[in-house]
Amino acid sequence: MPRDKNLINQRILNTTSGYSFYVTSLLAVLWFCLIFLGASSLQAADDKLPLPRFVSLRAEEVNVRTGPGVRYPINWVFHKRDLPVEIVAEFENWRKVRDVDQAEGWVHQSMLSGRRSIVIVGGVRDLKSDPTAASTAIARLEPGVIGRLEKCDDIWCKVTAAGYDGWLERRDLWGIYPHEQIK
Numbered sequence: 001m002p003r004d005k006n007l008i009n010q011r012i013l014n015t016t017s018g019y020s021f022y023v024t025s026l027l028a029v030l031w032f033c034l035i036f037l038g039a040s041s042l043q044a045a046d047d048k049l050p051l052p053r054f055v056s057l058r059a060e061e062v063n064v065r066t067g068p069g070v071r072y073p074i075n076w077v078f079h080k081r082d083l084p085v086e087i088v089a090e091f092e093n094w095r096k097v098r099d100v101d102q103a104e105g106w107v108h109q110s111m112l113s114g115r116r117s118i119v120i121v122g123g124v125r126d127l128k129s130d131p132t133a134a135s136t137a138i139a140r141l142e143p144g145v146i147g148r149l150e151k152c153d154d155i156w157c158k159v160t161a162a163g164y165d166g167w168l169e170r171r172d173l174w175g176i177y178p179h180e181q182i183k
């Protein structure tokens with residue numbers, strides 16, 4: 001009897017260890033596929049975005065560094081959520097950005113949003129009720145006011161700024177390219 005019992009225990013161990021090896025191997029292959037193939041497809045998708053391009057700041061405070069990495073010192077800190085910035089270069093997870101004053105520095109991609117925004121430039125601008133010069137002004141916006149960009153045609157852009165929805169001439173905004181169409 002003891003000999004048969006040991007044989008049965010040995011068969012159970014062999015069956016279990018074979019199953020365990022199979023499951024471990026399958027998990028390893030799945031892990032490899034998810035990590036390496038998934039990461040390369042995400043990188044490929046990111047590489048297809050054009051340079052330069054406009055984005056906005058995701059957080060209220062964003063560190064701007066002298067180079068692409070945490071080992072580089074912080075040069076200054078942005079203190080305006082939704083401020084538009086222009087991405088002019090990329091290195092791994094870091095983006096070299098340019099602001100409305102043409103200052104450049106490196107920001108981690110997690111601090112950026114694809115949501116489009118604008119900043120008023122020049123003098124005080126009238127936010128219009130319709131996309132015509134003769135339409136009624138519904139608000140007066142000072143330089144530096146940040147707004148959300150809704151859509152643009154060749155001359156006019158629909159924006160939301162300071163709690164108002166209206167139209168501004170494209171030339172009075174920074175955060176959109178001269179011939180870019182936003183639908």
